[in-house]
Amino acid sequence: MNTCRFAFFFVLLLIPPLSSFTKNNTELLQKDKFVVVLDAGHGGHDPGNLGNGYLEKNIALQIVLSAGRELEKDPDIKVVYTRKDDTFVDLFVRGKIANEANADLFVSVHCDSHSSDAHGAGTFVLGLHANRQNFEVAKKENSVIYLEDNYEERYAQYDINSPESVIGLTIMQEEFLQQSIYLGKKLQDNFTKSLKRKDRKVEQAGFIVLHQTFMPSVLVETGFLTNKNEGGYLNSTKGQNEMGKAIAKAIKSYKADLGSGLELETPKEKVEDSTVDLNIPKETSSTNEKVSSQETKPKETKPEETKVVENTEVASNTTEKQEPTAKKDVIFKVQLMASSRNINLTPGNFRGLDMLSKEPYKNLYRYMYGNAESYEEAKRLKTKADAQGYTTSYIVAYKSGERVPLKSVVK
Ligand SMILES: [Zn+2]
Structure with a gap:
């Protein structure tokens, strides 16, 4: 009897604990560093916009370097830069760098321009242009492909002059839409509450650079160089450091929320006026789904039936x-x-x-x-x-x- 009981416990000891997939995920998350790719827009023979005589490429780089310095203080974060100096980097290479680094986040930094005295900071995620204005911002940033060799072949699928052309291109980033918006809101919070920049909100538009990546990705338009005050601020060391730190703070906060197992959803405030058909595969299982994409589905669409897998x-x-x-x-x-x-x-x-x-x-x-x-x-x-x-x-x-x-x- 005693021997029997002993044998029973011995067998129990031999059975490996049944660890759930979620637990494995958490362990993996703890083991690996959180990889952030910082992408300074333009560079080299592409100066970006030249509002008030300022150089977008230089300002974007200084903001990125400032954000990077801040993030590198955290031993759990690895920062990868698409450029650290004044060099030209093809758009598709920027995405490739992020994909090959298996990055957790991709943050592209730019400055806007306009013929009016428009000002303010905004964050874009990839999606359908909600309005003409967003389309124009994306078109300006996308036009850098004309400076690349073989752009006609390489970007054959994109027609940057057509507001409709992005519809078929959003599929990849749809997987990360909620997470991207979640980060975008944190960025906007920091720009507006701490730095008192005008809030141009989180918007969607068809940026080619955001279509290249396989991770939550945002493009920050830090402000308008064409606006005298804002251009001066962004061109100053103070402005660049403040914007860089605000970006780093948002990324750290996003990482902390992710680590705490929070569902990265932004259910109440949706991205304004956007309608995105998420094209969810019919056989999709809901198990282990971290991000609910139901919120952004058009109302008329009935939720797909999901198969629950143990x-x-x-x-x-x-x-x-x-x-x-x-x-x-x-x-x-x-x-x-x-x-x-x-x-x-x-x-x-x-x-x-x-x-x-x-x-x-x-x-x-x-x-x-x-x-x-x-x-x-x-x-x-x-x-x-x-x-x-x-x-x-x-x-x-x-x-x-x-x-x-x-x-x-x-x-
Ligand atoms: Zn730009």
């Missing part, structure tokens, strides 16, 4: 899909997207692509296409993904089932 099932599905990777030494895949949603791996949810896999990463799922044994084959898969509209997808590598930097396995 945590254990999620975990086993994920393991199952990763198995083929573990068998080969080096495997290449094409990462299509990352999302807070647990999306079923059916071709219908991925524009007809098959050979899909997913893996949890931080508080997201990464979605990959293909299972190639050579880099050449992976490049062919990337071309196929591009053709299906996943133009910001990129090749990733695995060694013995673990994701490794591409550079470490490709000569």
